[in-house]
Every structure is written in C-alpha cells, then in structure tokens.
Amino acid sequence: MRVFLFELKKIAWTKKFLVILLILFCSVAFLFIRNSLFADYAQEQKMKELTLFIETSASHDFNYTNEIERFGSNEETERKQALNLKVWDLAKELANSFTAEEWKSTLTIENSLLIAIRNYKATGEDYPISEDDISYKLARNHTLLELGIAPEYENYSTAFPNFLKQVVDVFINYGGLLIALLLVGEIVTREFENNSIRLLFTLPLSRAKLFWSKYVSALTISFFTFIFVIAVGMLVGKLFGTDGSFAYPVLIEKEGQFFYMPTMDYILYVILLFAIMLLFVTVLYVFYSLVFKHLLATLAAIVATLAGGYQLGNLINWAPFSWVNPFQYIFPQEAILYQNNELFYQGIPVTLLLTLLLLVISIWRMKQSFD
C-alpha cells in the first residue's frame, strides 16, 4: 500500500498529469459548446440533404418527361417517373414538416420517403443516398417510434445521455489509450530511463510487490482519468444539457440486420471493454518497458503491436478468429456497433488470458537482475 501510494503521488504530483486533466476538461466543455452551436448546422445539413433529394427528383422528373416527349410513352419510364414523383412529393412534405413539433409524424414521413427511395433505386436508378444509409435510418426511426423517444442529432446532441455517450466514445476511440500510455510511461519506463527504479530495487521490497504496485497504480491513474472525463461530461451535460433518455437506442449491426441497445447499456459495455483493453495494454506496456527500458522504444513497440494486431483482425474474416483475437477492443465502439461474424464479448476471454500470461512473464522478468 505504501509503495502504491508513493507511485500514485509520483504521477499525480506532476505538471504533465495536471495539464492532461486540464486539456480533458477543456475538450469536454468544448465538445458541449460545439454541439450547442452546431445544432442549427445539423438542421441545415438535414435540410440540404432534403433539398438535394428534391432537386434530384425534379431533375429526374424533367428527364423522364423529356424522354416520354421524345420517344413516346413507355411503361418502364412511366413507372420510374411515378416512383420518382412519390419520392419528390414525400421529400417536399418532409421539408415542410421539418420544423414541426410533431416528431413522430416527421419520422413517419421520413420512413415513407426512405422506402420510396429504396423502391425507386430498385428500378436501377441512382439516388444520392446509399442502401446502407437507408437501412440504418429506417431502423433508427422505427426504433424511436416504437420506443416513443424523440430523435437527437447523432453528432451534435446536447441531451445529457446522448452527450455523455459522445464524450465516452470520443475519449475511448480518440486518445483514451494514448493518454493511459503516457501516464503509465511516467510510472514505469521513465523509471528505467532515469535510473530511479534503482531506489526501489534497493529497499526491502519484493520485486513482485513492486511490480503490482506499479501495475495497479498505472491502472488506477488511467481509470481515474477516464472517470474524470465521464464526471466532467456528466457535470456539463446535467448542468447545461437537455434531459433526454438513457433508453435512447444505439443501433447495432448484426449479420447485416440492425438491432438496438439502450444508450445506458451501450455506455456500460464500452466502459467494460475499455477496462479490459486497459488491463491488457497496461501490462503489455510494462512488459515492453522491462524489455526495452526506454520510453520511445517502448512506445514504438506498443503502437506497432496494437496497429499490427488491429490490421490483422481486419484482414481475417474467419468467424472463430474472434475467440483468439486480443486486439478487437482497440476501438471498443466498433466491437459493439458492428457484430458481423462475431459477438462483442467473444474477445474477452483471450484478452484476459493474455493479460494474465503477460503478468506472469513480467513479474518473472522484474525479479531478475538486469544486464
């Protein structure tokens, strides 16, 4: 416990740590301000998309009319024109109802529009929306209607639950591990580089105990940072955001079909996977530190390992591979959102087993005297 507290103090009393916390605080606040300011922009984007649909349908209609005038009536062309007209009408209707308070009718019209576009595209015609987008939006709208929850802009929401989800996503996918590595480096690798590890090695402390103190303090400081981010997200979202609902659906793709899970479950699963990844990456980092004893070499080795492992995971589509791939939680969001050929929890046993194995090897290495 004494060593653990000393290890914590070593990192917590550094400018680097305070700067990291400050940057994270500002980032969360900035994200909220951005969401507030860009809500209108999101609306505009949606209107632009609708305008594009309307213009596209108008242009297509003009072409069909010309074609009929030039080459005479044609059943196929008339069918396409009718389908296009339906899309056009629905797009105009949606554009008119867009500002209406009645979100349910808006979603219903949008669904009709999406189905109309899908039917139109089925005739072989182009339309500026992909089949994947249509499926995704349809599934999302159906779910929202089914649950009776008003839609939020996915990337610009100020509703507390949606904003919190966004904060967790951004932190975990863009820098959570990197920040953890920077902090762990201070506790482990820097000690070897500066030779300060020699102080610890010449005190009546078992090397295994030292290892655990370092590992646990590295994890504690990483989790603390993560909790700090969540706390700031909650504070900002609760104080300045709208209420929203933690039942808000997050769509999951499984074998090409869309299912949903409530935002709360999603956040908990992402945190779980991130925690597992943190256990693994931290011990991998300590292991490389013991091998290289140099910060840059250790960082390079771990980045290469994670990037290589991630690429390998992407290359291999063989379903059972998920049971033996410990690198699938580098981006936990992906593991949950896209469960094609695999289930998000399949990688947990192998990741934990590998973590355990690396722990045993690292403790053994720590017990050895160095060359």
Add this chain to the structure above:
Amino acid sequence: MIVQVDNLKKKYKKDWILQGVQFEIDHPQIVALVGPNGSGKTTLFNCMTNLLSFNSGRIKLLEKDYTDTSLFYDIAYLQDNRILYENLTAYDHLKFVSSVMKLPNSKIIEVAERVGMQRYLKKRIQKFSLGMKQHLLLAMAIINSPKLLLMDEPINGLDPTSAINMRKILLELHEEGTTIIISSHNLDEIDRLTNTIYFMKDGRILEESLKDYNTKKYFLTVNQIDQAKAILEENAYPVKVNEEEQIEFDDNHTSLQEVISLLNQHNILVEDTEIIRIGAEKRYLELFEGTNSE
C-alpha cells in the same frame, strides 16, 4: 562475516567488467574502493545489491544471499542522484523510505538534522543543488542506521563544510558499528576516513591494496649515508637511499626509534628526520600512473 565476495565475474557485451573480484570483511570497518573510472567499482556495488546480474561468483552479505530483499533493512546503498524523483520533495523521499523501513516519522526530522538539511526538507528535488541532493541521498541511506553502507562517490558535489560533516557522520556510524564500503576519487578524504583501501584496476582488486596500513614514511638525513645504509641492511632493515641522499623507509616493519638508536650506537648522527604520511594518493599514483581514466 559481513561481506563475502567470491571470484565475482561480470561481462558486459564483449568486455569483462569484473574479472574475479574477491574480498571479505569480517568486522565493522570503513573500506575504501579506489580506482580509475571504468575499473568496475560501481559495477561491483550494483552486483552486490542485485541491481546487475553477474556471470559467475558468489556474494553473501550479513550471512544472507545477496538476492534476499529483506537485506535492505540492514544494508543501504548510496547511489548517484539520478535515483531521486524531481517532482517530489526531500520529505516525500524520506517519508517513503522510512515507511518502507517501518520507522516512525520522528526519524525523518532526526536524520535531516543530522545531515543538516532541515531548511530544504520541503523543497522539490528539481530545485536542489548537487550538494543538496548528496545530503538527501546520505539521509536516505542512514535513516535506518544500516549495518552495511555502500557508498558510490558520496563526496561528489559537496562543499568543504558538507564534506567535513559527511566525514564526521561516517566516522560516527563506524563507531556505532556500521561497516562502510566507500568509493571515491577524493583520495585526501579517503585518507582521513580509513586505513583500508582496496585498489581496483581492470575489474580486479589489486594485491597491492592497502589493508590496515601504517601511514607513515620516514626520511632521515645522516652525516654518513653509506655507512648508515650498510649498518641498517646488515640488521635486516628494509631501507633505501633516495635521490636526495636520505635514508628512506616506512613504518610497516620498521620503528623509527629502533633505527635512530641503532645509528646512534654506531656514532652516526641523524641530522634531520622528515615524516611523511603515505597517502592513498601516493599509492594510487604508484599503482596507476600512466593509466588512462576512461
């Protein structure tokens, strides 16, 4: 037995850093390790404290295997100041060491006063001078009144007052029964601390090392130099005549009184007697003159 180092060999890359180091210390004393840079002093300390592996040999400290970490309740190793944490205070360091050693907090103040560092106890290490860091390292090393104290260049960076204070503390610790093995380039300071000096060269402790040596050398100016030399040699006194035509001998095997009496008996007049302390520096120069320090 306090220290037993038996035929210790250490290879680093292609070079043998230690080539069969062997020595024993069976009673509390101060032992100096002296040698040019690269002679293996720090490596020897690091091997003794299990910081470095070695290729062959055996180390026992205080009758325990050197890998036993409980040894560090009774052993302290004063290393270079890179082991200190720049963002923490001297107090943080002493607090940590004392808590690991299961000592009361009062020991921190006690040792700080003994070393003379109360003024900057709460200062961060990044604001410390070299001398202040050495003080802290010393305080951390002696906080537990160790039975064996290994010191690697402890006098580096100390001003004269601090060096005198450190010498005083080391002599006090020795009086209290601590065995001290100290490496230093400050040979004057070594002379003041101990008569037992192990000279290290190329990873070995030289046979010519000084073990409890008598520190005096005599130079006699006499009126009949040749006759005096002959009489002394006849009586098996190991003397020689130096370039200044003086009879020269040291007090390892020869008593000054005996020599003067003998010469007087033969009516040889001793006109002048010069007594010079044989210092570590002199012996060092004898052993290492022409050796390049790395």
